[in-house]
Amino acid sequence: AQSVTQLDSQVPVFEEAPVELRCNYSSSVSVYLFWYVQYPNQGLQLLLKYLSGSTLVESINGFEAEFNKSQTSFHLRKPSVHISDTAEYFCAVSVAYSGAGSYQLTFGKGTKLSVIP
Amino acid sequence: EAQVTQNPRYLITVTGKKLTVTCSQNMNHEYMSWYRQDPGLGLRQIYYSMNVEVTDKGDVPEGYKVSRKEKRNFPLILESPSPNQTSLYFCASRLGAGVSSYNEQFFGPGTRLTVL
Numbered sequence: 001a002q003s004v005t006q007l008d009s010q011v012p013v014f015e016e017a018p019v020e021l022r023c024n025y026s027s028s029v030s031v032y033l034f035w036y037v038q039y040p041n042q043g044l045q046l047l048l049k050y051l052s053g054s055t056l057v058e059s060i061n062g063f064e065a066e067f068n069k070s071q072t073s074f075h076l077r078k079p080s081v082h083i084s085d086t087a088e089y090f091c092a093v094s095v096a097y098s099g100a101g102s103y104q105l106t107f108g109k110g111t112k113l114s115v116i117p
Numbered sequence: 118e119a120q121v122t123q124n125p126r127y128l129i130t131v132t133g134k135k136l137t138v139t140c141s142q143n144m145n146h147e148y149m150s151w152y153r154q155d156p157g158l159g160l161r162q163i164y165y166s167m168n169v170e171v172t173d174k175g176d177v178p179e180g181y182k183v184s185r186k187e188k189r190n191f192p193l194i195l196e197s198p199s200p201n202q203t204s205l206y207f208c209a210s211r212l213g214a215g216v217s218s219y220n221e222q223f224f225g226p227g228t229r230l231t232v233l
Contacts, residue, residue, distance in 0.1 A: 009157070043121075043207055043224035044160075090159060104175070105222060107152075109159035 002027040002093045006108035013081055014116050021076040021111045023065075023091035033074040034092040034105070035065055044090065050074065061085075086115045119144045121225035123208050129231045130198055138193045138228050140208030146223075148211045149191040150175065151183065153204040154227075160207065166191055198232040205229050 007022040025031060032051050036044040048059040055067040065076045074091060091108040121142045130136055142149065150165035152175075162175030166185040180202055182194040191210075195202060208225040 006159075043226045044209075045224070046221045049221075104162065104165070107160040109157060 002031060002095055002106050004091050004093050004106055004108035006091055006111050008111050009109065010112045010114065012114045012116055015083055016080050018079050019077065019081050019085075019113065021089050021091075021113065023074045023076065023108060025072050025074065025091075025093045027072075027093065027095055029095050032094045033065075033067060034094075035059075035063070035074075035076050036090045036092060036107075038088045038090065038110075040087070047076075047089070081113070081115050083115050083117060085113060088112045119223070121208055121210055121223050123206075123225040123228050125228060126226065127229050129233065131233050132199055133197050136195050136198060136230075138195075138206060138208075138230070140191045140193065140225060141189050142191075142208075142210040142223070143189065144210065144212075144223065145188065146210035147188070147213050149185070150209050151181070151191070151193050152207045152209065153177065154207060155204050163193070163206075198230075200232050203230060203232050 003026045005024045011021060013019045034049045035047040037047045038044045047063060048057045048065055050057050050067045056064060058064045063076055063078045065074050067074050088110045090110050092105045094105050124139045147168045151163040152160040153163055154160050161177045163177055163181050164172055164175050164183040166172045169185055169188050172183050172185055185191055206228045209222050211222040
């Protein structure tokens with residue numbers, strides 16, 4: 001079974017500063033990786049995903065994440081955060097089977113990003 | 118508008134009083150699931166359904182039931198709620214269950230349940 005570890009439960013950062021939210025996964029087979037964002041009092045929204053190909057993936061609002069197979073990591077970064085980025089961020093993993101069958105998204109415990117004016 | 122809807126959004130009830138949280142999606146998705154979110158524990162899957170009349174347990178199914186009689190609906194049933202089921206519940210759906218049909222998983226807005 002796969003698992004996800006988000007190393008920081010809370011990350012405070014000043015506005016316009018860079019931020020990195022860390023995510024490590026464990027799996028014995030190939031994986032797909034995701035970052036979801038949850039704004040206050042809302043459901044989760046997909047921020048970005050890695051399925052295959054380029055190991056660096058980007059979102060439309062300036063976040064990026066890099067899949068590092070050797071370090072089993074998928075850290076989320078943004079070079080300059082805004083107040084509106086204040087939210088909880090969840091890393092998720094799914095095994096990438098080659099055959100048929102259901103697969104399950106396993107979520108980390110979340111990281112609360114607080115952007116300080 | 119493509120969406121997953123849940124009702125009610127907020128519910129306060131008492132121990133042992135049966136309740137149902139409804140979930141509906143308008144995207145013709147085959148796969149639907151229920152999660153609960155608790156502080157410090159992230160999202161944990163309760164049940165999932167790969168298609169009509171096909172359901173299976175997730176990681177924390179105890180105390181919950183589900184049914185999938187129609188493709189669009191996936192209600193969560195608590196037959197005898199207890200205080201440890203106080204939580205934030207999310208319904209989610211995606212196009213298919215298999216890797217070859219993977220695409221984005223859509224989440225509902227959440228139902229905050231308090232069991233006294």
